[in-house]
Amino acid sequence: MTTPGPPAAGTTLVELRDVGKSYGNIIALRGVSTSVRAAEVTCVLGDNGAGKSTFIKIIAGAHEHTDGTMLVDGAQRRFSSPRDALDAGIATVYQDLAVVALMPIWRNFFLGSELRRGPLLDVRRMRAVTRDALARMGIDLRDTDQPVGTLSGGERQCVAIARAVHFGARVLILDEPTAALGVTQSGVVLRYIAAARQRGLGVVFITHNPHHAWLVGDRFVVLRRGVALCDKGKAELTLDELIGLMSGGAELAELRSGAWEMVSQHQSPLTTCPQAGDGSDGNVASAPDAEPGPRAEHRGIG
């Protein structure tokens, strides 16, 4: 309820210039530049160990960057705690969500920021606000009294997202929200990412799935071994290029020509990636867990 009016779409909320982070003599991130704008989704892609976590931790305030500059609302900032980031309107929804499975949805929603009337909880208002906030994100729940544990993985993500939005986040960092989800559930989450964007938030969407990124992204940062391979708007890129960057084009080509044949009968998801974007559905179904197919979500989002 304290949400200030959203900034105009396209306003730069967070900007990184040559940001780097080293832990002792280990360089985790080097020379990364990008921006997060209001009503846009900035996707950060990369394989495990590419520097995605370091990247989020800098914006989320969990770690301070050691090189370069970070601008928040045009002013140079350096966060020393997640609280700093939160106060600047930057909220993070981590993979291991901050929800308590055994507690009702409304209790989870207001956990740590409970509404009170005198010394007692204002239960009625919290229930109503929760239902309202979730409805505005397009989540229609029949009962805010049910434990969060009864929700599906996707719905839980959405409760966490709706909570961040409700408590005044202008920048939302989502750490691999679709990683542990099946095809349908991923679609649900992607839809809420789109909903958050529509409400004027700047979203940082961390993922290793280029298909998911392409569906909702406006700007793409691909990280590999701590370095940004690209920082481009959607117009400057195609999905195939993104997949190529993501999977490390040269290395993949090497795999294809040589050792790859030995394992090709296993129908690795890597081989299905490049085809998935061009309209053939067949390959996607064979590896539903590793690479959720983009088809279903296309309809969900559109």
Added chain:
Amino acid sequence: MATTTPPAPVDERLAATGVLRRAMARPELGAAAAAAAILLFFLVMAPSFRTAAGIANVLDASSLLGIMAIAVALLMIGGEFDLSAGVQTASAALLATVVSYQLTLNVWAGVAISLAVTVAIGLLNGLLLARTGLPSFIVTLGTFFVLQGLNLAVTKQVTGSVLATGVATLDGWDSARAVFAGELPFFGSRLKISVVWWLALALFGSVLLTRTRAGNWIFAAGGEQNAARQVGVPVTRVKSGLFVGVSLCGWLVGMITMARSGSVQANLGIGLEFEYIIAAVIGGCLMTGGFGSVIGAALGALIFGMTKQGIPAAQWDNDWYKLFLGVMLLAATVLNTVVRRRATGAAR
């Protein structure tokens, strides 16, 4: 399906939830059903159950256990155990008795000193837990032995026996007795005032748990403490507070014990910590934390009281009591697991 539906005042799907299903998800349901069944059973089997004196006896037998079960249930919902809860009642009673008698103080001075020390014990438990990061099971097992040793050794050293006594001759005894061990008229019989303490604490604890911010934090600290920390819940403070709550209730039970007879056995309370935990579990508390009910724990204590009084009243051998306890505990644990599965969606 993707469209935002305006929040209707009454959702038509709510009916599908069903009253029964809703009740099934309540932690105290099992305890309430069991209490009703046991009450009915002994009403039929034991004639003395049907008198006001019989009911007053049952309530009295439930009250001391009930006071502790409330605090222990809150602590368990907060995700921790306190094995020192039983001996803390003895420590509190011994301290008040020994200090006021040896120094010839007003009884209330001993009561106050005892209060300060028990609160310190609770804080110590909380602090040890926070600093060491060890399971509370181990930490409080340590305090259990320390206190047990102190209770016996110090009492023997100071009084020369394992019985601390003599408070009944001191100033303030009458008022202390009225507060902690008074009696009220009860349908032609007498009701011990500890029953009032028990019921008042059950009400207070229940409101605290379900209707205050602290209660929300207790659920969260026990349910998923990392998630709770992420949204700013002071988990360590919540848990320390719960340990202090157990100590405060231990102090109250200690004072009641002292005021009833004017003397305290140094080995009082040993083994009772498990009865508190069992009462809480029968009342729907999960061993793993994050779920449970204060009313349920009070009902769990009532089940204890009814059985304790009912078995001799029905003229059975008292040995059946232990068997009954075991069966109740197992049944409650199984039921709790089912309820929990339903609540966390693990069955999906």
